[in-house]
Amino acid sequence: MLYPDSFEQKLGFDKIRDLLRQACISPLGQSYVDKIRFSDNFQLIDKLLRQVAEFKTIVQYEPDFPSSNYLDIRPQLAKARIEGIMLTEEEFFDLKLTLRTIQQCLRFLDGKEKESYPYLTELAEAVTVDKKLTDAVERVIDDRGHVRDTASPALAEIRRKIISEQAGLRKKLDGILRYARQQGWVPDEISLTIRNGRMVIPVAAEHKRRLKGFIHDESATGQTVFIEPAEVFDTNNEIRELEYEERREVARILRELTDQLRPFLPDLLRATTFLGLIDFIRAKARFALQIDAEMPKLINQPTIDWKLARHPLLHLSFQKQGKKVVPLNLLLDPKQRILIISGPNAGGKSVALKTIGLLQYMVQCGLLIPVVEGSSAGIFQNLFIDIGDEQSLENDLSTYSSHLTSMKAFLTLSNRKTLFLIDEFGTGTEPGLGGAIAETILEELNKSGAFGVINTHYTNLKLFADKTPGLVNGAMRFDGEHLEPLYELEVGRPGSSFAFEIASKIGLSKAVIDRAKEKLGSQQVNLEKLLKELDIEKRVFAERNLEMGISQRKLAQQLAETNALKTKLDNEQKRLLNDAKQKARALVTEANQRIENTIREIKENKAERDMTRLVRQELEQFEQRELKPEVLSEDPVKPQSEEFLPEEGAITAGSFVRIKGQNTIGEVLALRGKDAEIRIGDLKSNIKLNRLEKVSRKAYREAVGETARPRMTGIDLNEKMMNFSFNLDLRGKRGEEALVELDNFINNGLMLGYPELRVVHGKGDGILRTLVRNHLRSFPQVASMQDEHADRGGAGVTVVKMK
Template sequence: MLYPESFEQKLGFDKIRELLRQACLSPLGQTYVEKIRFSENFQLIEKMLRQTAEFKTIVQYETDFPSTNYLDIRPQLEKARIEGFMLTEEEFFDLKLTLRTIQQCLRFLDDDRRQSYPYLAEQAGIISVDKKLTDAIERVIDDRGKVRDSASPTLADLRRRIISEQAGLRKKLDGLLRNAKQQGWVADDVSLTIRNGRMVIPVAAEHKRRLKGFIHDESATGQTVFIEPAEVFDTNNEIRELEYEERREVHRILRELTDTLRPSLPDLHRATTFLGLIDFFRAKAKLALQLNAELPALVNQPMVDWQGARHPLLHLSFEKQGKKVVPLTIRLDSKQRILLISGPNAGGKSVSLKTIGLLQYMVQCGLLIPVYEGSTAGIFQNLFIDIGDEQSLENDLSTYSSHLMSMKSFLTLSNKRTLFLIDEFGTGTEPSLGGAIAEAILEQLNASGAYGVINTHYTNLKMFADKTPGLVNGAMRFDGEHLEPLYELEIGRPGSSFAFEISTKIGLPKAVIERAKEKLGTQQVNFEKLLKELDIEKRVFSEKNMEVSINQRKLAQQLAETTALQTRLDNEQKRILNDAKQKAKALVAEANQRIENTIREIKEKGAEREQTKQVRQQLEKFEKQALRTEVLVDEPKPQAEEEYTLESGAITIGSYVRIKGQTAVGEVLALKGKDVEIRIGDLKSNIKLARLEKVSRKAYRDATGESAKPKMTGIDLNEKMMTFSFNLDIRGKRGEEAMVELDNFMNNAIMLGYPELRIVHGKGDGILRNLIRQQLRTFPQVAGMHDEHADRGGAGVTIVKMK
């Protein structure tokens, strides 16, 4: 149920209807625009929204869907229904073009695309056009809209004879015209012409008696007459008779074709209805693209959960001016059903109210709405609005009386599936009385379980909402320092009217403002002042919290990098030691082999046992020396503690310290009980006090060598994480340019560890899509890839799953 009767006009849906009407290609689609109605049937609403979303995809990405010859042939079909009636050549030509468009639509939605566009394919599944009928029309009507010569043997013979007679007639008339020119009866530049369907010669009026024949016409000045020479009377008559016979034959053919058409009228009516629906769906899809509208998630319960909602008409108006609408984020659910919006005048309260009402109405009329992806729309049984002035001289209603009449209807008809919208709640009468009545009405509306949004300036309503379950305050944000509206809705706190501040800004005398504050009383003034200060402080603390959060993430990243660096250094040191030991063992093994070879040679040469024993002892000594030498050379020497000059005394802020058992030295930045914050180079870390020992400033300089060492720079992962988007749009890019962007995008994604990526490349001929997928296969971190869902781009978007 809708309230009041002027619901559409108050919200501006009549203008949405007009935009849809203009987007239609024919009266067929415009008929369905007029039939748009509010519905509470969940299945029907979902079906209408899905059909529109599918057609939006077609308009965006499919170039072969027919977009011409959406003709209204309903009058022709009604005429053909009557026995004995005959359709004309023009009417059959419109029918031919329309049936061709319908067949193209049906071919587009055949089995190959049924999976991509299931809701549209379902609509097309019940439509059939008899191929025998279309072939019959094609055999009779040509592409100029005329009956073909081959439509019947008789017609072909008649037209051949007409052409032959006309050729003979022209030959005679050409001879007569040449003779008239030689006699000077006609000018040299005169040619044959047609009057009353007969070929004639233009003759100067003073010579009209010299050429025998019948005068058919004369020029406007009377200086030229058009004469049919007597010599061609019979030929012209013969041609005229043949033309009559041709016309009768054409009529016979068209009558027979109309009779052939008549049995198929029910199917043709259904096909025409289908074409009108396609035109209607196309208009809704075109409007959705104009509005950047999306299909929200739909739930069969009262609910509003919109991200980035924009008023459609305001969006179009701002787009022409090169401006952007500030989006609205709002949620109404079972816990917070009624939202009270407060704030200064001209701050956007009424626009927010109308945005909520218009978008909810559009959803339940089957139209996509301008919200961000991830939004959810519920279904309401009733939509009630009280916006604007309904005063009436005829009914003796004042402004306030009209509001009370609306409130009476709201209280009587509201239930748990009602959404009501009230602008300037309680105004129009004495403020204290109006506020009390408004609070009582709000209490009853809350008890009914209805959902709603209310704009108000009354303090008592703000306080009532703050302490009543089911109600929540909201404020249109306002820059209290510069006294400018921000047009942003903030839910969870009431807003100030900023009446005194705005009065000061526009130049109202200071004495008047101070006197007004005295009259208002300190309690109300302090309440408004507190709201203003809270708004400013909240914005300042929000900025500070953001800054602190960024710094904490940077610190955590730096500590992680320090730990990783220390681990790498330890592992590298172990690897070097192991390599050195392996080299030493290899050297010893080689020496042993040489020793054995030497001994074998000695034995073969008959050397004495004592000499051999001495040689073996010397070689063993060599082995020990070689192994010890190898290890000492390759193994890094631990830093001698004598290289650092230790200092006595307690460790304080600014002291230079060394980590016990390590070579790292640093400066103390802060003391936190038993923990010490130190800086080692560009890195900061927290170390237990017991693990540190104090060193001299000279030892710190010698160890760090700050003047000689270049500062290291790294990648700011926090900044990358804040600026990186998982969505890459490379539509319209050349192949090489696209590959460079893709490589940079993938490198950043791998570095940041994103699990899923989205690459928009469009459909076209599929060349860019193939290049991108070939390049993605070169990344070992890619686990797989597939097309996006048809509702969100289909084959024009690649989803990349990362390992």
């Protein structure tokens, strides 16, 4: 239920209807604008809002959706119902264009994944356009709206004859015209023309008797007459007969086509209804883009939770002026159902009230509203408003009487699913009495469990709201220092009227203001003074909080940079250690190989002294050249060196041993007969016991100079963070190019510690989307991926969440 009857006019929804009509392409869509109705059906409202949200995405990102020839062919369909009636060429041409647009809409939705636009796809499921019908219309009507020559063999023959006869006629007339020019009856610049559907020659009036024929017309001045020469009477008559025959054949063809059309009228009517709905929904989507509207989360219970809500008409007006509307944050829930807004005049209270009423009405009429993501909207059964001067001369009602009449209706009809909005509650009568009555009415409205917003200047209502559960005070903020309204709603405290300050600003004498304060009483003056001081302190603390917030963000950024740099250094240290270990293993392997080769050469040469010396020299040169301490110099940890001395006793598991003639030291892991399993570094090997000698270990550590430490060059994380965008656009890229950019993007995001990234790949046929998502699955650091919200790209954007 809505109250009063002028509800839409009071809130300005009639202007929104006008804007929606302008956004429609055809009368089809405009007819649905007139049918917009308030509803409390949750499923219906949710469906309508989602349809608009889907179309908003289409308007933003799908330029190939058909946007022309939304024609209203309902009169043609009604005419075609009558047996024996035929549609004209123009009517069939409109039908052809409309069917083409409907087919384009259906093909568009059919070519998309069903989850892309599920609610619009559901709307199209009941629509069918029989191909036989479209083929029949295409076969008869050409793209200029005329019956084709090929529509029937008879028509083709008739038109061929007409062309032939007209060519012969023109030839004869050209000859007569040349003769007339030679005789001076016709000026040289005159050419053949048409009168009454017949070809004639313009002749000067004084020579009209010289040219035999029939005069069809004369010029306005009477100086020229239009004569059909007698020689072409028969040819013109023949052409006229052929034209009559052509018309009869065209009528026969169109009558047959109308008969073919008649069985499909129910399907065509549904298809036309679908086209009108598409036009209407697109108009709502275009309007939503104009006012920067979003779809709030819909909740099937009375509640309001809006963030940065704006009055749509005020938004459009300010947009033209290059200004911005101050947004409104509002929460009405079971704990605080009724908001009492106070503050100075011209501070924005009435605009806030109208914004709340208009946006709630828009939601329940299936329109998106200008709020930001994270907002929620509930469902109310009743919307009641008491805004403006309802003084009635006809009913002899004063302004206050009119207010009381509204209050009577509110008290009678309000329930837990009602939202009421009252502007300037209690005004229009003596303040003391008005305040008392207003407080009593407010008490009853609170008992009904209704939700509401009330504007007032009455102090007793502010105090009542402060101590009554379910009610909460709110204030329209005011700059107490410069005495200027800020148009911001602050919930949680009452506002001051700033009456004395405003009076002082406009020049009222100090003596008058002081006497007014004395008459008002110290308690009320102190309350107004306290409210003013609280407002000023609020601004000071808000500025300090802003500064602290900026400092905290800077600190958090520096901490993130430090952590990222530490992680980088740790990773670099691990890499250097691993490289050093791998190089050391390779050198040990090569050394063992050379040792084996040395032993083999000594044996093969039967330990000849010179050859042995030569082989030992080669081994020592390799040791000096390759097994240098610099091998481990890239390790940022200082290396250790140990000294091993020969030791007496048997070799057992755990003994330290050295290969005879070498400096390689290992630890015995196990004995297996005449073999020993030893470990040299990370390598294990089996060696004959008689090739080993037991040693004792006296370890000592030597400090290595900083010159052995390698220099590491880092990455400028500050620069990377400044230049990095968490949004990657791959649209139009080829597969290989896209994957290379994706790799760099994910690696940089991991380095900088971003928890969430966005990849824009578009919808299209879904090939690039599949390629991107398959590649993302190869990253172990990727926790999940999902489609973006439908309002921000839907399936055309992948949101990547990192571990």
